[in-house]
Amino acid sequence: MARSLDGVVGAHQGLRLASALGAKGADASVLDDGKAPLAAMHRAVSGTVAGDSLDGARSDASAKHTQAADGKVPHLTDPVVLMAARAGLAQVSGEHMQYTAGETVHWSSGRDQNLAVMGALRVHTGQGLGIVAGLQQGGADSGLDLISATGDVQVQAQHDILRVQAQKDITMGSAKTSVEYAAPKRIRIATAAGASIVLEGGNITVTAPGRIDVKTGNKQFAGPDQMSYALPVFVQSAPEPMKLALRLQDMPGAHGIAPEGETWRIVKVPAGLTVVQSGGRINPQVFDSSEWSEVLSEGKTPASGELGLTEAQQYSVHSEVMANPGRVWLISGLTAQAMTPARWTTTSEQATSERILDALNFARKGSELDTAHADWLSEHALADGSAQGMETLKPKTKA
Missing domain, CATH: 1.20.5 (Single alpha-helices involved in coiled-coils or other helix-helix interfaces)
Incomplete structure (x- = not known):
């Protein structure tokens, strides 16, 4: 069964099963240099040895003898642990249960397999995670369902490409609010016949080999304007080199006054703490030191307002900011500011002094x-x- 399904997965360009192909190498495992883990385990539990001689039994086990013959009895060919039951097998633990293997752990069943948890189900992998459904037959009851009854569903490709493909239709809709698309460089919507709409920079290009129809009850052309759009920021294991120039003052611009002598702290709050409440208000717990997970840096504000962090402190703070978006905060007095990196769809034309002043509420x-x-x-x-x-x-x- 495993070999059959693994072959179909390969045909669909999915991640193959190391237990069927080989973990130590192709068709190799720790148990047997010439067989993949499943095949090696199957051979180990299929052994037969001489039943009338201890020396003969040892010789058969060493030779991995698996042929049924007169005078032979079932016996493992390798030192493995086998648990078997004709009707069912139950394992129960009052607290924890752990399965650990140095090579592979393989779960298979002739029909269904169910995982039910009251809390959270987490699957972590050091390389890839492959999920392929409907390999043997299609229909209304087959396929792959990802449903969140409450809360968000997040699908991210943090360091590479995210592809969504279908042989037939792709439908995206929102029951209550909006559907948004954003990219820092270019968005292209196209058909196989050549018609396309391209959004790039500050331009919109509409291309059609045939006719373009514009149907509207009212037409209005306003003057040009620009607006940035906040793009997602992903966790990075290795932060990009960056110099942190932090300055505290009561208002933006050259006329701002620094709160000289006031204590400042850069802290990390717990992941489960709702920092920004409804209406944009900051949760008062952010200012409560008992709620902080860690104080990354602290000091007194000098007359210049500049927080003199050493290179080591800058790297430490930057690493925490990249690894914990939204959880690192700069707190001074009754002011709290999230230290969250942001990438915007801002073009070079928007990075003008007028735009910068506008962003600072001038x-x-x-x-x-x-x-x-x-x-x-x-x-x-x-x-x-x-x-x-x-x-x-x-x-x-x-x-």
Whole structure:
């Protein structure tokens, strides 16, 4: 059965079974240099030895004799442990149960195999993980189901390509919110006939060997604009070289004042702690030292506001940030900032001084704004000037 299924898996370009092919090498195992682990184990439990002579039995076992003959009795050809039962076999442990092998562990059943857990089921591999379904017959009850009744489903290729392919349709939909596609360089949607839509840089290119139809009840062309999109950040075992220049001050820009003498700490919080609550509020537990898993670095803020981390401290902090996204925080007074690396779909045209100032909440000159943006800012300025409790601090703004 294992050899049969393994051959079909190979035809479907899946990961082959080392227990059927060979673990130590092709058709080789620790038990037998000339057979794969399953074949070697099958031969070991199929042995027969002389039943009337101890020396003859030892000779047959050493020669790995497996032929049935008069005067022969069943006996293992190698020092293995065999457990067998005609009806069933149960193993029960009040606490833990562990299966460990120096070469391979192979699980197989003639029909179904079920794993049921009340907590979490984790599968960790040092190389690859292969799952192939529907090898013998297809139908409504065959295939592969990945369902999360509650919570997210994450599929990531952290250091290489993620491919989603199907012989027929691929359907993607959202029952309540949106479906988003983002890439730092290029997105291309194309058909075999040659029609395509390409999003690259700040351009959209529509190509069609035939006709392009635009059907709409209203057409409106606004002025150009740009917007960055946050791309996923994956855990990295070896962080990229980076110099951390950390500075604490009360506001962005050259006129910010550093909280001189205030204690700062770079800490790691537990993985299960919900740091950012609904509405964007930071969980007060972030400031509770009893909730911290580890203090990576700490000190007093100098007059310059610059946190002088040594190269060793920078590497340590950077490694923790890359290995634990969202769990490393810089805390100073009543301020907490997540030290999370971010990659954006920002082009070189967007990395201008105006864009950077805009990201730091600096408003542009009103004379440089188009009418739509000027009206939008005017509404917010009027609302800001009328905010409750602020009348005594500043006059109302007239836009």
